Amino acid sequence: MSTSPTTTDDPELPVRLEGGAVALGGRPVLRHVDLTVRTGDFLALMGANGSGKSTLVRALTGLLPLTAGRLRVFGHAPEELADRDRIGFVPQRSGAGSGVPASVWEVVASGRLTRRRLLRPLSRADRAAIHDALEVVGLAGRSRESISQLSGGQQQRVLIARALAGQPDLFFLDEPTAGVDLPNQVALAEALGRLKDRGATIVLVAHELGPLAPLVTRAVVMRDGRVAYDGAPLGDHEVHDATFGEPHAHHHHDHPSTTGHRGGHDHTPHVAAPLERG
């Protein structure tokens, strides 16, 4: 992987981040992060709480500005990416709902905004995409219900359907399995499996993979704001093991930070900026 700046940016390369750094409230959180996501990757961003994995995803979506480095999403800087409809973002499910009731259909329909013009009603294509998105997550029968009547795991699936309704090529999911019970995690994995079969590129933040594990084709482990491992998928127990299971695995990667890490567990208490949720 070359880190030298390229003069032409491939408009088909989903993500290319070179030397990325992000500060939260003036404190450097991510430093020297290089990450390239290729079409068709199912990438799991892993790491302990406070390791910077959510911060990285929020930087890749353009929600957090880079303090250094260069980010290209489909060949453009995030703020000038005209075709926003190529990105689908599934944020962490917020605990509090909004003050006014909203139906499942309405929330999923807001995912079409990347493709709708101002002051135009929903077209037939919009409706078909919304319906299709609800089918994929298995909630087509509940589109008229208020979102507050659904369980946490079902609400998470609604957020995935909302991103899917925009028919993006690249999905960012921030902790989709956090606080979701096992049957709903399985349903979630089925929905993501269908996306993967359709050729979507998926980047998801996860503390533990659970039923998602068979889908993952590549793992990136963050530690203290830097990439500590980038390679073949890891089991949940290996992520927190400083050697990343290398005695058992036969793959060996020449990524600079995998060779540079020190052995032993890192038990140093992490000091995170107040806004960072890890």
Next chain:
Amino acid sequence: MELFTYEFMQRALIAALFTGLAAPAIGTYLVQRRMALMGDGIGHVAVTGVALGLLTGTSPTWTAVVVAILGAVAMELVRERGHTNGDVALALLFYGGLAGGVLLTGLGGQSAARLQEYLFGAITTISLGDILVTMVLAAVVVLCAVGLAPQLFAIAHDQEFARVAGLRVRAYNLLVAVLAAVTVTVAMRTVGLLLVSALMVVPVATAQQLSRTFRTTLAAAMVLGTAASVGGLTLSALVSGSATVAPGPAIVLLSLAGFLATWPVGAWLRHRARLRAPFVELDPADHLETDPHPHDHGPACGHVAVEHGDHVDYVHDGHRHAVHGRHYDEH
């Protein structure tokens, strides 16, 4: 009904109609953002604007519009920063605006009665010029609130998602603040600056007792707001022969009565929804048959039927009974 043939009454009815439509339309978004008191804050700030108009001899409506917009934008910027305590910032604006208004009115040598027209509304003294301004501004507010509903809904529901989707979140947030300020000044002559927030919030609170979608909440709130403002004005006019009833408070109290009437229904619906929420889709640990069960459960048996995975549990006396062959299981 000769009352309605008077020109001042017709003007008042038009003002009530437009205010009743516009205030809940923008109020829905304020409630959705959990900023129900923002209208009240803007109303207090607008008092200073009115006093400024009275002091300088310009139209109080226009000075109120300008000051209210400045106040609303300031509140939005404070909220956006998020670091300072939003509550305290709001409180500072509330009291600064009200105190400034009363002080300026005194300096200008105006009587408190003149200010009171704006504080509690004076819909029957509204002039032809004011009515035109009210109609135009209210129409703009309604068009924006309804026409931009998909965008405004998405931003209020999930700001981060909206930003990633490429919406200009900040511009829309400022638009909501400006529209709220415009609404406050529109409603100033109808219900008054101190009661304007009620017309923005109470119809929404009433509407969401019964609705499950955002669209029906918005539409129902606008209908309820119009009914309350036209109804309140009519009521106060009808009893004007025997008692002095100010239209502003009548409108607000009628709106509150609507909330009180629907609240028990909403509470019952929520209670029922909680009882019928599906049980977790896990099979019970062991197979436990009920004691001999003389009662046959069914769709019409009167017991609450709750979804449980692929079957239904009937709930009675603290038990969950599921059909299993010819007997019932305890689930």
